[in-house]
Amino acid sequence: MEFYRAHVLVCGGTGCTSSNSEKIRQEFIAQLNKNKLDKEVQIVVTGCFGLCAQGPIVIVYPEGAMYTMVRLEDVQEIVEEHLIKGRLVKRLMAGDKDHEDPSKSLENVDFFKRQVRIALRNCGVINPENIDEYIAYDGYKALAKALTEMKPEDVIAEIKKSGLRGRGGAGFPTGLKWELTSKAKGSQKYIACNADEGDPGAFMDRSILEGDPHSVIEAMIIAGYAVGADQGYIYVRAEYPIAVNRLEIAIAQAKEYGLLGKNIFGTDFSFELELRLGAGAFVCGEETALITSIEGHRGEPKPKPPFPAVSGIWQKPTLLNNVETYANIPVILNKGADWFTTIGTEKSKGTKVFAVGGKINNTGLVEIPIGTSLREVIYDIGGGIPNGKKFKAAQTGGPSGGCIPASHIDTPIDFETLRELGSMMGSGGLIVMDEDNCMVDIAKFFLEFTVDESCGKCPPCRIGTKRMLEILERITGGKGEMEDIEKLEILSKNIISSALCGLGQSAPQPVLSTLRYFRDEYIAHVKDKKCPAGVCKSMMSYVIAADHCKSCGICARNCPVNAISGDKKVPYVIDQEKCIKCGVCMTKCPFKAIFKNA
Amino acid sequence: MSSNNCCCGIVDEKARKLQEIIENHKGQKGALIPVLHEAQDVYGYLPMSVQKTISEGLDVPLSEVYGVVTFYTQFSLKPKGRFKINTCMGTACYVKGSNLILEKLQEKLGIHVGDCTEDGKFSLEACRCIGACGLAPVIMINDDVYGRLTPDDIEKVLEKYKDL
Ligand SMILES: Cc1cc2nc3c(=O)[nH]c(=O)nc-3n(C[C@H](O)[C@H](O)[C@H](O)COP(=O)(O)O)c2cc1C
Ligand code: SF4
Ligand code: SF4
Ligand code: SF4
Numbered sequence: 039m040e041f042y043r044a045h046v047l048v049c050g051g052t053g054c055t056s057s058n059s060e061k062i063r064q065e066f067i068a069q070l071n072k073n074k075l076d077k078e079v080q081i082v083v084t085g086c087f088g089l090c091a092q093g094p095i096v097i098v099y100p101e102g103a104m105y106t107m108v109r110l111e112d113v114q115e116i117v118e119e120h121l122i123k124g125r126l127v128k129r130l131m132a133g134d135k136d137h138e139d140p141s142k143s144l145e146n147v148d149f150f151k152r153q154v155r156i157a158l159r160n161c162g163v164i165n166p167e168n169i170d171e172y173i174a175y176d177g178y179k180a181l182a183k184a185l186t187e188m189k190p191e192d193v194i195a196e197i198k199k200s201g202l203r204g205r206g207g208a209g210f211p212t213g214l215k216w217e218l219t220s221k222a223k224g225s226q227k228y229i230a231c232n233a234d235e236g237d238p239g240a241f242m243d244r245s246i247l248e249g250d251p252h253s254v255i256e257a258m259i260i261a262g263y264a265v266g267a268d269q270g271y272i273y274v275r276a277e278y279p280i281a282v283n284r285l286e287i288a289i290a291q292a293k294e295y296g297l298l299g300k301n302i303f304g305t306d307f308s309f310e311l312e313l314r315l316g317a318g319a320f321v322c323g324e325e326t327a328l329i330t331s332i333e334g335h336r337g338e339p340k341p342k343p344p345f346p347a348v349s350g351i352w353q354k355p356t357l358l359n360n361v362e363t364y365a366n367i368p369v370i371l372n373k374g375a376d377w378f379t380t381i382g383t384e385k386s387k388g389t390k391v392f393a394v395g396g397k398i399n400n401t402g403l404v405e406i407p408i409g410t411s412l413r414e415v416i417y418d419i420g421g422g423i424p425n426g427k428k429f430k431a432a433q434t435g436g437p438s439g440g441c442i443p444a445s446h447i448d449t450p451i452d453f454e455t456l457r458e459l460g461s462m463m464g465s466g467g468l469i470v471m472d473e474d475n476c477m478v479d480i481a482k483f484f485l486e487f488t489v490d491e492s493c494g495k496c497p498p499c500r501i502g503t504k505r506m507l508e509i510l511e512r513i514t515g516g517k518g519e520m521e522d523i524e525k526l527e528i529l530s531k532n533i534i535s536s537a538l539c540g541l542g543q544s545a546p547q548p549v550l551s552t553l554r555y556f557r558d559e560y561i562a563h564v565k566d567k568k569c570p571a572g573v574c575k576s577m578m579s580y581v582i583a584a585d586h587c588k589s590c591g592i593c594a595r596n597c598p599v600n601a602i603s604g605d606k607k608v609p610y611v612i613d614q615e616k617c618i619k620c621g622v623c624m625t626k627c628p629f630k631a632i633f634k635n636a
Numbered sequence: 637m638s639s640n641n642c643c644c645g646i647v648d649e650k651a652r653k654l655q656e657i658i659e660n661h662k663g664q665k666g667a668l669i670p671v672l673h674e675a676q677d678v679y680g681y682l683p684m685s686v687q688k689t690i691s692e693g694l695d696v697p698l699s700e701v702y703g704v705v706t707f708y709t710q711f712s713l714k715p716k717g718r719f720k721i722n723t724c725m726g727t728a729c730y731v732k733g734s735n736l737i738l739e740k741l742q743e744k745l746g747i748h749v750g751d752c753t754e755d756g757k758f759s760l761e762a763c764r765c766i767g768a769c770g771l772a773p774v775i776m777i778n779d780d781v782y783g784r785l786t787p788d789d790i791e792k793v794l795e796k797y798k799d800l
């Protein structure tokens with residue numbers, strides 16, 4: 039390998055790519071060439087650093103200086119100041135700029151301080167398109183150890199001992215699943231990876247695949263050895279082009295190095311890996327549906343049992359785990375189950391990655407020990423709620439989960455506590471809501487999602503969720519009645535007990551959970567015909583405060599439906615019949631004379 | 637099999653590619669969905685004629701091909717616009733007002749979600765999280781992402797495509 043005196047890491051995750059990191063990279067190349075530094079400084083494109091809201095992000099080593107929101111015109115300054123003169127560009131640095139050693143800015147960014155990175159260990163650290171970098175960071179060491187020093191049952195025993203639980207949502211003990219698959223009858227078995235990541239608003243798995251694809255590949259090979267399978271499938275969403283591309287590169291490189299294929303590490307163990315692209319159906323994240331989809335059919339779920347461990351892809355025993363679950367495996371084998379069990383809570387070991395989004399300052403990816411409180415995630419890591427607003431609730435588990443209200447903000451996050459609160463861990467989406475969000479509207483949003491995504495196979499889900507949505511539409515439309523609330527509860531119960539698969543069984547959760555903690559909001563919509571958060575359009579209006587209006591006419595000129603009239607010297611008024619509540623007038627009024635009346 | 641079904645004599649470039657795709661996957665287990673993905677890359681959508689060719693080529697009943705195409709939202713029976721606008725309606729974008737962005741787009745383009753403008757220039761879709769939640773609310777036009785949007789920004793964004 040050539041020697042470089044400095045490395046410039048440019049984030050190539052989806053968030054930063056969207057905020058133009060590719061152009062930043064090209065500008066670095068141009069600037070380095072111009073200054074003849076291209077032999078001294080290497081540019082590395084990495085996966086997501088986690089702090090996507092501050093993107094595009096650039097880190098310069100050896101100092102480890104993290105530059106945020108880098109613009110094209112900043113590149114020249116970074117090159118001339120930092121790389122040539124050795125002076126940090128403090129203006130662009132994240133974290134405590136006046137710290138004694140500002141170069142260690144990565145360590146003093148609150149966002150990173152409290153995180154423990156196991157599944158994300160290599161994200162933002164290595165170039166995901168280069169297998170040598172993965173290997174340099176202990177990559178494929180666990181595979182070598184498993185194949186040459188351990189028997190399959192030793193591998194399973196170690197995973198069992200680690201206490202690792204599935205990160206795809208349900209938290210099923212991973213070691214036990216491996217054992218069940220290994221004991222299942224049959225000579226042909228399969229390994230599958232669930233990279234369908236359906237929770238809208240979550241991108242943990244995507245970031246792992248984009249930032250560290252080899253960790254998943256290595257784990258799947260280990261799993262193949264442990265349960266006795268020689269073929270694996272990664273089922274990944276077609277909507278993730280960068281992840282798909284990096285997986286393809288990684289698989290090809292692993293093949294080239296003899297880590298996939300015949301007689302891996304000179305043993306008689308062989309393993310092949312193929313990608314299968316999902317095609318945009320949320321239900322395919324459900325394990326039996328995913329398997330049907332890999333087989334090439336409509337992804338409709340099947341009743342369980344039989345479980346995939348017994349009868350999965352082409353009716354053969356199949357081990358299915360989530361991306362993040364796999365990403366933990368190599369580390370557990372390298373560092374040992376005993377080390378892993380020191381992290382987390384009594385019943386849930388290790389860490390969990392969350393995609394924190396919504397009304398929070400540091401939107402991004404965080405990996406925290408299980409048992410960390412929601413308060414720490416939102417305030418210490420997430421930097422709190424923007425614009426001085428009040429925290430109202432956090433939604434976990436996406437359309438299958440529920441919300442955690444402000445009164446429970448100190449709850450330690452683990453599988454059991456979240457379930458007791460009526461939510462669930464889910465795959466890791468964590469959406470923060472503030473006082474401006476209407477909880478009835480949020481429940482409606484998730485139900486619209488399930489109605490859209492229901493595969494239609496069983497009536498309780500197909501028809502029941504539609505009924506529930508109609509009721510919610512009535513309530514948010516100002517036409518609800520008190521008995522509608524009861525009807526929602528009865529329908530929920532029926533759907534939960536009779537739907538065929540997890541999608542239907544959990545679809546009522548967002549409604550039940552918001553009813554549990556925000557019943558008064560439902561009642562306000564039904565009884566007072568008011569939306570306290572001012573979201574539901576049918577229940578609010580825009581009004582002009584006559585004593586503040588300076589009759590400038592700006593609002594009237596901007597109203598798309600000509601709903602505003604007035605004249606010089608007389609205050610303007612909004613014709614409520616015509617108004618479509620677009621809110622344009624309020625943003626345009628230079629004198630803040632227009633307000634929302636909820 | 638020699639079912640080279642060219643009845644019209646004009647085997648155009650796309651048809652040739654489709655045959656190639658089918659040949660590559662023939663005999664593979666679970667080949668239908670990968671073939672549909674690749675065929676859609678070639679044609680931009682999956683008209684009945686393409687589905688028929690696939691059905692014959694892979695020896696899968698047409699009803700099954702059609703069933704799979706209609707099940708998955710990624711597969712489209714209708715042609716898309718030259719510029720595909722995808723509005724993220726994932727949760728992170730929704731709580732930051734993506735529905736207002738979508739309304740604005742529908743108003744400006746004069747079409748509904750799932751439709752294409754008459755001149756075939758723009759089509760409008762709603763999608764789930766595109767992984768750029770840090771920039772919420774976001775829309776994608778073909779491969780370009782626009783983030784941190786307000787409804788007022790939409791006009792400026794569309795302006796960029798005026799002469800394209
Ligand atoms: C409707 C539905 C959607 C699901 N979506 C996902 C998903 O996107 N990703 C995932 O890993 N698991 C998902 N699951 C859970 C899987 O069925 C399965 O339990 C999981 O992939 C097993 O892996 P694990 O034990 O490693 O968590 C979903 C389940 C249901 C019912
Ligand atoms: S519960 Fe819903 S998604 Fe699941 S099988 Fe029934 S209809 Fe399909
Ligand atoms: S809210 Fe919109 S439609 Fe209503 S008056 Fe204001 S600008 Fe006009
Ligand atoms: S923009 Fe404001 S000040 Fe001007 S006419 Fe409208 S309400 Fe009055």
Ligand code: FES
Pocket residue numbers: 049050051052053054055085086087088089090091093094095402
């Ligand atoms: S994509 Fe760059 S920090 Fe997340």
Ligand code: FES
Pocket residue numbers: 238239240724725726727728729730764765766767768769770772773774
């Ligand atoms: S929810 Fe829109 S990008 Fe994630």
